[in-house]
Amino acid sequence: MSKEINFENYKSVVNIKVRYDDLDTLGHVNNKTYLSYLEESRIKYMTDVLGLKTDLLDFDVVVGRVDIKYLAPLFLIDNVSVYTRIARIGEKSYDFECWVVTQNGNEIKPSAYAIVTLVSVDKKTGKTKPNEKSMIDSVLAFEKIKPEFAFNKSN
DSSP: OOSOOOGGGOOEEEEEEOOGGGBOTTSBBOTTHHHHHHHHHHHHHHHHTTOOOGGGTOOOEEEEEEEEEEOSOOBTTOEEEEEEEEEEEESSEEEEEEEEEEEETTEEEEEEEEEEEEEEBOTTTOOBOOOOHHHHHHHHHHOSSOOEEETTSOO
16 A cells, blocks of 8 residues: 555554464455454444443444455464554444554554444434434544544435
Protein backbone atom coordinates (compact mmCIF):
# COMPACT_ATOMS: atom_id res chain seq x y z
CA MET A 1 0.00 0.00 0.00
CA SER A 2 1.22 3.47 -0.74
CA LYS A 3 -0.31 4.84 2.45
CA GLU A 4 2.11 5.22 5.38
CA ILE A 5 0.60 3.62 8.48
CA ASN A 6 1.26 4.98 11.95
CA PHE A 7 0.20 2.15 14.26
CA GLU A 8 0.67 4.42 17.29
CA ASN A 9 -2.63 6.04 16.25
CA TYR A 10 -4.44 2.75 16.86
CA LYS A 11 -4.97 2.43 20.60
CA SER A 12 -7.07 -0.74 20.39
CA VAL A 13 -5.02 -3.83 19.58
CA VAL A 14 -5.90 -7.50 19.94
CA ASN A 15 -3.38 -10.31 19.59
CA ILE A 16 -4.60 -13.39 17.76
CA LYS A 17 -3.38 -16.95 18.12
CA VAL A 18 -3.59 -18.63 14.72
CA ARG A 19 -5.20 -22.04 15.12
CA TYR A 20 -4.65 -25.03 12.87
CA ASP A 21 -8.29 -24.97 11.77
CA ASP A 22 -7.85 -21.34 10.57
CA LEU A 23 -5.77 -22.68 7.67
CA ASP A 24 -6.74 -23.63 4.14
CA THR A 25 -5.24 -26.48 2.11
CA LEU A 26 -2.28 -24.29 1.10
CA GLY A 27 -1.35 -23.61 4.73
CA HIS A 28 -2.55 -19.97 4.63
CA VAL A 29 -5.08 -18.50 7.02
CA ASN A 30 -8.35 -18.91 5.11
CA ASN A 31 -9.94 -15.69 3.85
CA LYS A 32 -13.15 -16.28 5.87
CA THR A 33 -11.10 -16.52 9.06
CA TYR A 34 -10.18 -12.85 8.73
CA LEU A 35 -13.84 -12.07 9.47
CA SER A 36 -13.45 -13.79 12.87
CA TYR A 37 -10.25 -11.85 13.56
CA LEU A 38 -12.03 -8.58 12.70
CA GLU A 39 -14.96 -9.54 14.91
CA GLU A 40 -12.62 -10.25 17.82
CA SER A 41 -11.04 -6.81 17.37
CA ARG A 42 -14.46 -5.09 17.30
CA ILE A 43 -15.61 -6.93 20.43
CA LYS A 44 -12.45 -5.82 22.27
CA TYR A 45 -12.95 -2.21 21.16
CA MET A 46 -16.63 -2.21 22.04
CA THR A 47 -15.96 -3.80 25.43
CA ASP A 48 -13.02 -1.56 26.35
CA VAL A 49 -14.25 1.74 24.89
CA LEU A 50 -18.03 1.54 24.56
CA GLY A 51 -18.80 -0.50 27.68
CA LEU A 52 -20.29 -3.48 25.85
CA LYS A 53 -21.18 -6.29 28.22
CA THR A 54 -20.60 -9.45 26.21
CA ASP A 55 -22.18 -11.69 28.84
CA LEU A 56 -25.48 -9.84 28.33
CA LEU A 57 -25.22 -9.82 24.53
CA ASP A 58 -26.22 -6.16 24.65
CA PHE A 59 -25.34 -5.51 21.01
CA ASP A 60 -27.53 -2.91 19.34
CA VAL A 61 -25.63 -2.98 16.05
CA VAL A 62 -25.41 -5.22 13.01
CA VAL A 63 -22.66 -5.52 10.43
CA GLY A 64 -23.76 -3.61 7.34
CA ARG A 65 -20.66 -4.02 5.22
CA VAL A 66 -17.20 -5.57 5.28
CA ASP A 67 -14.53 -4.54 2.80
CA ILE A 68 -11.23 -6.42 3.07
CA LYS A 69 -8.11 -5.92 1.01
CA TYR A 70 -5.77 -8.89 1.41
CA LEU A 71 -2.13 -7.83 1.26
CA ALA A 72 -0.04 -10.83 2.34
CA PRO A 73 -0.83 -14.35 3.58
CA LEU A 74 -0.85 -15.36 7.23
CA PHE A 75 0.54 -18.68 8.45
CA LEU A 76 0.28 -20.86 11.55
CA ILE A 77 3.61 -19.61 12.92
CA ASP A 78 2.74 -15.89 12.60
CA ASN A 79 2.25 -13.52 15.52
CA VAL A 80 -0.97 -11.80 14.41
CA SER A 81 -2.45 -8.58 15.77
CA VAL A 82 -5.42 -6.50 14.69
CA TYR A 83 -5.17 -2.73 15.11
CA THR A 84 -8.59 -1.07 15.23
CA ARG A 85 -10.05 2.42 15.36
CA ILE A 86 -13.34 4.07 14.51
CA ALA A 87 -12.61 6.17 11.44
CA ARG A 88 -16.09 7.45 10.52
CA ILE A 89 -19.29 8.15 12.41
CA GLY A 90 -22.50 8.63 10.49
CA GLU A 91 -25.97 9.37 11.73
CA LYS A 92 -26.89 5.68 12.15
CA SER A 93 -23.66 3.85 11.39
CA TYR A 94 -19.94 3.91 12.02
CA ASP A 95 -16.85 2.44 10.41
CA PHE A 96 -14.12 0.44 12.05
CA GLU A 97 -10.79 0.74 10.25
CA CYS A 98 -8.69 -2.35 10.90
CA TRP A 99 -5.20 -3.56 10.04
CA VAL A 100 -4.44 -7.27 10.37
CA VAL A 101 -0.68 -7.55 10.76
CA THR A 102 2.14 -9.91 11.60
CA GLN A 103 4.70 -8.77 14.15
CA ASN A 104 8.28 -9.89 14.55
CA GLY A 105 9.99 -7.76 17.17
CA ASN A 106 9.46 -4.12 16.17
CA GLU A 107 8.71 -4.98 12.53
CA ILE A 108 5.01 -4.83 11.63
CA LYS A 109 3.93 -6.21 8.25
CA PRO A 110 0.34 -5.59 7.07
CA SER A 111 -1.55 -8.69 5.93
CA ALA A 112 -4.97 -7.12 5.39
CA TYR A 113 -6.77 -3.80 5.58
CA ALA A 114 -10.50 -3.69 6.32
CA ILE A 115 -13.35 -1.28 6.79
CA VAL A 116 -16.28 -2.74 8.71
CA THR A 117 -19.49 -0.70 8.88
CA LEU A 118 -21.78 -1.26 11.85
CA VAL A 119 -25.37 -0.03 11.77
CA SER A 120 -27.19 0.94 14.98
CA VAL A 121 -30.47 -0.96 15.38
CA ASP A 122 -33.36 -0.73 17.79
CA LYS A 123 -33.65 -4.30 19.10
CA LYS A 124 -37.40 -3.98 19.73
CA THR A 125 -38.37 -2.74 16.26
CA GLY A 126 -35.48 -4.10 14.19
CA LYS A 127 -35.18 -0.71 12.49
CA THR A 128 -32.12 1.51 12.28
CA LYS A 129 -31.71 4.18 14.91
CA PRO A 130 -29.38 7.16 15.44
CA ASN A 131 -26.04 6.46 17.09
CA GLU A 132 -26.17 7.21 20.79
CA LYS A 133 -24.46 10.37 21.99
CA SER A 134 -22.69 8.40 24.74
CA MET A 135 -21.10 6.17 22.07
CA ILE A 136 -19.89 9.17 20.09
CA ASP A 137 -18.52 10.84 23.24
CA SER A 138 -16.67 7.66 24.24
CA VAL A 139 -15.09 7.33 20.80
CA LEU A 140 -14.01 10.98 20.76
CA ALA A 141 -12.46 10.65 24.22
CA PHE A 142 -10.57 7.49 23.21
CA GLU A 143 -9.31 8.02 19.67
CA LYS A 144 -6.02 9.77 18.91
CA ILE A 145 -7.25 10.68 15.43
CA LYS A 146 -10.79 11.99 15.59
CA PRO A 147 -13.22 10.20 13.26
CA GLU A 148 -14.71 11.82 10.20
CA PHE A 149 -18.34 12.76 10.71
CA ALA A 150 -20.67 11.92 7.87
CA PHE A 151 -24.16 13.01 8.83
CA ASN A 152 -27.00 13.39 6.33
CA LYS A 153 -25.15 11.23 3.83
CA SER A 154 -25.86 7.63 3.06
CA ASN A 155 -25.04 5.82 6.28
